[in-house]
C-alpha cells in the first residue's frame with residue numbers, strides 16, 4: 812500500500828508498488844502543458860485523446876495548456892492478451908469534428924510496442940490536419956517495435972505492466988491516482 816504523504820491510501824491499490832507518485836505525475840503534466848503552450852502560441856489546437864487509457868492524462872493536460880483548444884476523443888482498441896498489444900487496431904469511437912486544417916496533438920497514456928500510435932497517426936494524416944504531434948505520458952522503449960517521434964513525453968519506464976492514472980488491468984484500476992506495478996512479482 813502506498814505510504815508516501817502525497818498518496819491517498821486506497822484499498823484497491825494495496826497490491827501495487829508505486830512507480831510514479833501522483834505528485835510527480837502532476838508536476839510533469841504541468842511541465843508538458845507549459846511546453847505545449849509555448850510551442851503552439853498563436854495557434855489553435857485540437858487535442859485528440861485515445862480512449863480509454865488517456866482520459867485522466869487528457870483532463871489534466873488540457874487544464875495545463877493556456878491556449879484556445881478543442882477536445883476530441885477517439886476510441887481505439889487493440890486485441891490480444893490482456894497484457895500485450897496484438898497490433899490489430901480497431902476504431903470503436905470516431906472523432907465528432909473534422910481535423911482538416913487543424914493543429915492536432917494526440918494524447919496517449921502509453922506507447923508500448925508503438926503499434927497503436929503508428930496506426931493512429933497514419934489514420935489521422937488521411938484527414939489532412941495542418942500538423943500532427945504526439946503527447947504521451949509513458950514510453951516503454953524496451954518493448955517498442957515501431958519507433959515514432961514523441962514530441963511531449965512524460966516518463967520513460969521499464970518494461971513492466973503498469974496500472975493506474977487511466978491504465979487498466981482487465982478494465983480495473985484506472986482510478987488509482989498513481990501509476991503502479993503489481994508487487995512483489997512485477998515490481999521494478
Ligand code: PRP
Nearest residue numbers: 862863864889896922923924925926927
Ligand atoms: C493501450 C494504451 C495505448 C496502447 C499502447 O490501450 O492506451 O493506446 O495500449 O500499446 P501499443 O503501443 O503496444 O500499441 P488499450 O488497447 O489497452 O486500450 P485502453 O486504452 O482502452 O485500455
